[in-house]
Ligand SMILES: NC(=O)C1=CN([C@@H]2O[C@H](COP(=O)(O)OP(=O)(O)OC[C@H]3O[C@@H](n4cnc5c(N)ncnc54)[C@H](O)[C@@H]3O)[C@@H](O)[C@H]2O)C=CC1
């Protein structure tokens with residue numbers, strides 16, 4: 307039974323879902339990094355919000371981990387690169403708290419424009435400070451959105467309802483979407499020059515870090531109201547402090563800080579500064595949404611292989627997962643075959659899909675093929691890590707698909723281009739094809755030669771010249787070594803030409819056997835394959 311560690315405060319709804327779906331949970335909130343590392347290898351899944359930080363050390367210690375689920379949107383607390391390299395899927399819940407966070411940003415905008423927290427404090431202190439709080443009307447003012455995705459778009463809708471003009475800086479916002487939302491797409495300098503209020507809604511990435519730098523803030527209108535409910539690292543906090551002190555900024559309202567939990571911060575106590583402790587997503591509704599979603603997604607992945615909202619793996623729906631399963635198995639086996647016979651590595655990979663499989667979601671199938679392919683040379687690799695490992699290695703990957711499949715209902719062919727060596731083919735390409743028949747993967751072609759059979763866990767692959775006596779010599783050699791033959795598949799180009807033997811055997815043969823086989827006249831290549 308899979309086991310999940312819930313390492314941040316999650317609604318009870320998440321625990322109930324895990325339990326109902328037969329997944330054990332431990333709830334351990336507030337663990338130090340060392341405490342987390344000490345127990346990390348016990349879990350298949352790790353469910354977090356923003357406080358727990360699964361970095362490369364935690365992920366390395368979590369030797370059984372398959373999935374990290376973020377109950378929320380921002381994943382800057384998770385080392386996705388390390389997770390990918392270790393084959394751990396990282397998933398988030400992209401919509402569950404978007405409305406709540408947009409509402410918080412709008413609340414912060416009003417709170418800043420009317421200095422509601424300070425007015426509240428003064429009033430409740432018995433000062434009746436009516437003259438101290440002359441605010442700013444927001445109607446017909448210009449709101450500048452930095453980031454116009456899920457949350458930004460919802461803020462835009464609400465701001466339009468308040469009769470504000472909305473401009474947005476977001477390099478990935480299309481003109482069509484901007485028109486649909488009724489926002490004007492602008493560059494950052496234009497936004498800075500025109501906005502009366504700026505609100506940030508981008509993820510924290512290398513590109514967005516310090517996007518509101520001192521220089522950028524200096525370009526903003528005097529009297530700007532600045533709202534940050536996205537991430538602390540997006541804004542230069544020291545510059546904001548100075549600009550609140552000197553009045554360049556009229557007010558600022560931040561939910562997020564460069565260092566969290568922010569027990570101290572340069573902004574605390576600044577004039578017209580409002581702070582909340584990362585409450586953007588903190589409503590009953592949002593917490594219920596993200597908890598339900600993350601628990602369902604993690605359970606789906608752990609129990610059926612369905613992948614939703616993953617940041618480092620293609621999606622596979624719960625309906626697709628069982629349909630894709632045999633193709634994933636076939637692709638992985640073909641990849642493993644190709645990887646094991648590419649003794650000198652490969653420079654290029656082509657995957658061809660024919661027939662029924664061409665119409666399916668092929669991304670996970672390709673990832674499985676690459677996982678099999680890389681396994682022989684890289685060992686610890688899986689469908690999550692394989693595509694990025696291949697991309698980083700500079701090996702070119704291409705894919706073709708055709709609905710036609712002349713012989714089989716479905717066919718996957720993997721071709722790898724091996725470096726030219728004394729032993730390699732004339733063309734430098736190795737090619738293998740297989741099909742799924744009655745739900746089982748079968749190999750149907752090796753080096754362009756038809757050959758039909760099931761995969762066994764250990765197989766002997768021999769590439770020889772088709773001459774009388776060879777099969778007898780091979781059988782005798784296996785018999786002498788005490789190796790039982792389970793299956794025997796032969797293929798050849800033409801009489802007396804190049805031929806293939808693929809033999810399923812019960813158990814691993816001694817190393818000397820392949821050496822003896824290699825030494826047989828007419829044998830070009832012999833290898834024990836593991837599937
Ligand atoms: N305060 C809180 O409790 C919460 C904070 N957040 C934060 O809000 C962020 C945004 O969330 P969503 O809107 O759901 O994400 P999203 O992915 O839907 O939208 C982000 C937008 O930022 C844009 N973007 C990316 N790079 C950019 C750049 N260099 N300059 C300008 N725009 C850029 C993207 O094109 C995208 O449209 C999250 O990444 C998270 O960090 C999210 C939820 C709660």
Ligand SMILES: O=C(O)CCC(=O)C(=O)O
Pocket residue numbers: 355356377378379380381403584586587588
């Ligand atoms: O989980 C939380 O409270 C923070 C939410 C958040 O920042 C996010 O979803 O990105």
